[in-house]
Amino acid sequence: MYNNNNNNRQFLVSVTLLLVVSMTMLSWSTASAEAPSRFTPKYRELKQLALDNGGYLELDGTQTKKLISTGNRQFNMIMFLTASDPQYGCSICSLIKQEITTFSTLSYLEYLKSDKFDDNPLFIVVFEFEKSQELFKKLAIQTIPHLVFVPQGNSELTLKNTFGRMDTFSKKNLALWIERETQVKIDIVLPFFEKYGSYFGFIAIFLFALRILIAIYQNRANPMMWMFMSFMVVGAVLSGVFYVFIHHPPLVDVRRDGSVSIFSSQTRGQTVAEGAMMGGLSLIISFMFVFLADILPKKRDWSKSQWNAFFMVGFIGFVTALMVLSKCYQMKYYRPMWNIPDEFRTLLGGR
Known part of the structure; x- marks a missing residue:
């Protein structure tokens, strides 16, 4: 009789513990499922696109409607509005686009991958006229190119905060402008020939000038x-x-x-x-x-x-x-x- 009672108690204790553990795990899973996500799916998709493309983002009209909405924009954004097709006769558009591409893949990408990004998110997005005519029409674009800063929030996309004179554009000035608007500091990383090309050019010019002087001296x-x-x-x-x-x-x-x-x-x-x-x-x-x-x-x-x-x-x-x-x-x-x-x-x- 004693053994039976003891067995019954052990069985009840085991069942009780099992129920407590099950209820606890169920409450945890329910709580985690109901907890709101910090970032929206649009933000996560945009970030993944940037990561997949090495930091460079060029969106078409459909992606713009889906990801660059006016409501609950959880990120700052640099918009480059351009028309690189030669038929538009904008030579500076292609040059600046190439500069932004290099800046995005070599310099900005490091910030995109860092732990600081989610604390102060920033996307650099290129919009070509051929792919984003509806956006150009909405912004009433009359001239190209434009480089625009768009803060996070619910505000409409406007040309209110532009880079300024595009003939002063450079990777360094772009980084300074971004830091001034967002407090995000991006260190410039230059390609090898762009970083050291001026030195090679100086040496070549020096040698050419020296050769000219020698020729003048020899034929004086x-x-x-x-x-x-x-x-x-x-x-x-x-x-x-x-x-x-x-x-x-x-x-x-x-x-x-x-x-x-x-x-x-x-x-x-x-x-x-x-x-x-x-x-x-x-x-x-x-x-x-x-x-x-x-x-x-x-x-x-x-x-x-x-x-x-x-x-x-x-x-x-x-x-x-x-x-x-x-x-x-x-x-x-x-x-x-x-x-x-x-x-x-x-x-x-x-x-």
């Missing part, structure tokens, strides 16, 4: 070489002079405050002052080269030291003339002409 007694250099300089100079004649910049310009500028205040192109300076320089250098071409063949009895001294004096004089001309160009941009900064007054003898 050849009158044809001096004539050829004269033609090169005159051709380069006249291109600037003819630019002035074609565009007709005004000789006198009146500013909004009423002050008068002797030369045009427009800095995009060359002005009358540049034409006068370059024209005068072309005459001086042309006469100098013609003079050298005439006298050098008659000086064949010079010693090597005399030739070297003559060459070095002429070369140093030529470089000095270019430096003085550069100072004149800088002075030209301070208008009116009688308002010369102190640094140039010193150059002119303290007057």
Whole structure:
């Protein structure tokens, strides 16, 4: 009898424990199933698309309607509105798109994969006109391209916060703009040739210039070489002079405050002052080269030291003339002409 009661108690305790564990697990699973997800399925799908494409996102009209909605947008977004097809004649569109593609795959991707992303989500999305005409129509796009920041929330998609002048676009400026708008800092990672290409270019230019100088030195007694250099300089100079004649910049310009500028205040192109300076320089250098071409063949009895001294004096004089001309160009941009900064007054003898 005692053994039966003991067995019954053990059975009841076992059944009770089993029921308690089952109810606990059921409540946990129910609670987890009913707990709201932090991010919507649209957010998770958009993030997965970005991850699958190496950070680069280009959406069509259907994806835009589905994922870039006005309600409950849980992410900040950089929209690049462009038309890269050559038929639209937007060369800068393709260039900037390539820059954004490189920025997304090399620099932005690291942030997308980091643990910080979900705390401050940001997507960079490209919209091509051919694939997103409805979005372009909704935003009343009249010109391209546009780079727009869209904050998270329920606000409508607008062109309110744009990058600014697209001719100033660069990966560095894009990263600074993103940091200013979202406090997201993205470190720039450049391709190998873009990172070190300037060094290779500098070395190539240096070697080319050195080779030219050696050729000039070796042929310093050849009158044809001096004539050829004269033609090169005159051709380069006249291109600037003819630019002035074609565009007709005004000789006198009146500013909004009423002050008068002797030369045009427009800095995009060359002005009358540049034409006068370059024209005068072309005459001086042309006469100098013609003079050298005439006298050098008659000086064949010079010693090597005399030739070297003559060459070095002429070369140093030529470089000095270019430096003085550069100072004149800088002075030209301070208008009116009688308002010369102190640094140039010193150059002119303290007057």
